[in-house]
Amino acid sequence: MKKLRIGVIGVGGIATGRHIPAFQQFTDQAEITAVSDVNVHRAEDVAKQFQIPLFFSDYKEMFEEIDAVIICTPNKFHAEITVDALEAAVHVLCEKPMALTASECERMAAAQKDSGKKLAIGYHYRFMKESQAAKKVMLTDEIGTPLVIRAKGLRRRKVPGWGVFTNKELQGGGSLIDYGCHLIDLALWLIGNPKHTEVSGSSYNALSKIPNQVNLWGDYDHQKFNVDDHVTAYMKFENGASLLFETSWATNIRDDEEHLSISGVNGGINVFPFELYTTRYNMLFNSAPIWIPGEEDPGILQAKNFINACLGEEELIVKPEEAMQVSQIIDAIYKSSDKVTVVE
Ligand SMILES: NC(=O)c1ccc[n+]([C@@H]2O[C@H](COP(=O)([O-])OP(=O)(O)OC[C@H]3O[C@@H](n4cnc5c(N)ncnc54)[C@H](O)[C@@H]3O)[C@@H](O)[C@H]2O)c1
Incomplete structure (x- = not known):
């Protein structure tokens, strides 16, 4: 061959x-x-x-x-x-x-x-073991129609200080377009990429503009920092599902956090770590696999x-139309956020 x-x-x-x-x-x-x-x-x-x-x-x-x-x-x-x-x-x-x-x-x-x-x-992120396992489950009826999805990718003080990640002209934005995009993509893929009907969001770049910040991922120029370091959003889909979303490179929280969970009509699923929430025999079950097939390195x-x-x-697992939907949502979050006036 x-x-x-x-x-x-x-x-x-x-x-x-x-x-x-x-x-x-x-x-x-x-x-x-x-x-x-x-x-x-x-x-x-x-x-x-x-x-x-x-x-x-x-x-x-x-x-x-x-x-x-x-x-x-x-x-x-x-x-x-x-x-x-x-x-x-x-x-x-x-x-x-x-x-x-x-x-x-x-x-x-x-x-x-x-x-x-x-x-x-x-x-x-779609190629992570937990994501592949979640997709397998989502293709069955175990979770049922997805109702509410929660997606979060939060870092406490980790603005990337190398490369061009904080350059708006070259990258188009900050934490949302660089990091949050993974969580949005994974959430959409797991629920079958239904069409989004409403998107609203807020983006912030207050914290990283302050001089002498504690930052664990190197140095950046706070005076030139003009991208988002924290974004929240709410999305609705044509199948009635809604997604609550938050991402950040630098926010004041206890620990970094990556979270993706889906609550459906039949059950629930958590991706990191992988768990299922179901009801059987008039009881509530939480189940976690003791082994998941796949590669450690996605x-x-x-x-x-x-x-x-x-x-x-x-x-192909990641198709262009699906990745384009993520970009449509990112555009919509930035556009919605432009309308927000932050009171000083
Ligand atoms: N999937 C992920 O989790 C992930 C992680 C990191 C980066 N990325 C993406 O990968 C891309 C690169 O990021 P990186 O961290 O490797 O950046 P980097 O700055 O380390 O490397 C970029 C390279 O591209 C070269 N370059 C710049 N403009 C070019 C051009 N017009 N033609 C040819 N070469 C050019 C630079 O000289 C540099 O060597 C970005 O789009 C970033 O979002 C994805």
């Missing part, structure tokens, strides 16, 4: 920390043959470190050498590079969020349809799914 030749664009933290090591495990099916970065010295160093034959500064020159590409640049470049790759008949795995805005996502989805190539988005399953989808052997 011919191996899938893969390239990587933007070889910073996520490319070298997750994607390259994960994809290099599938030596029978795929091979990373090239990398590209605007910082060509970085491309060269990474190629050397991971024994990748080719490196480029211009990603377009790489397309002739590959069948698929992983896009790991700042968010601003996701749409343009994805469209270029699909037009060059190259499959794409693009990091999350899909793009800066939903209208950019629409361009990407249209390019995918025209090309007939695969387009996956790096919402890797990057492995993500890589496997993308390779198999490109080879025509499996369906």
Whole structure:
């Protein structure tokens, strides 16, 4: 069988920390043959470190050498590079969020349809063992129609001090578009991506603008901090379900918290840690598995799914329309939040 030749664009933290090591495990099916970065010295160093034959500064020159590409640049470049790759008949795995805005996502989805190539988005929370287990349960009648979903991703004092995470122009926002997007994506996927009918939200950037903050994830310039560090939202869906949402990079709470739970008409489910809440024999049951199948590193399953989808052997788990819905909701939260006046 011919191996899938893969390239990587933007070889910073996520490319070298997750994607390259994960994809290099599938030596029978795929091979990373090239990398590209605007910082060509970085491309060269990474190629050397991971024994990748080719490196480029211009990603377009790489397309002739590959069948698929992983896009790991700042968010601003996701749409343009994805469209270029699909037009060059190259499959794409693009990091999350899909793009800066939903209208950019629409361009990407249209390019995918025209090309007939695969387009996956790096919402890797779906590949966690607990998420895969939750999806299995949600496909049965155990929980029943979902009524209320609670999704939370909170960090106490962890504004990312490296890279460009606090640069609004390059990233499009802060805690919501960077971190909260994972929890929204996972919640929507578990309930079958019903259409959203109402979204309202509030975003804050008060705390991280104050000088000399305690921050556990490095230094950032508080004077230039112009993205959200805390967001709340409420969403309604056409099936009647509602989602209560909160995310933060830096808030005053006891501990960091990741929470996703769904209460349905028949039962309830908690994803982290995985638990089921049911009624049987006129009793209330809480059950937790003592073993869950799957990989500890969700990057492995993500890589496997993308390779198999490109080879025509499996369906993609993260589809472009689903990732686009997350971006539509993010747009709506930011828009709704713009209308909120914070009284000083
Ligand atoms: N799935 C996750 O949980 C997760 C985690 C971290 C980052 N990410 C996403 O991955 C992307 C990259 O994040 P990172 O932490 O690796 O950032 P990073 O700053 O460590 O790396 C980005 C790399 O892209 C290069 N680059 C910048 N503009 C480019 C361009 N136009 N063309 C080619 N290369 C370019 C930079 O030189 C740098 O080497 C972001 O979209 C981020 O949201 C996802």
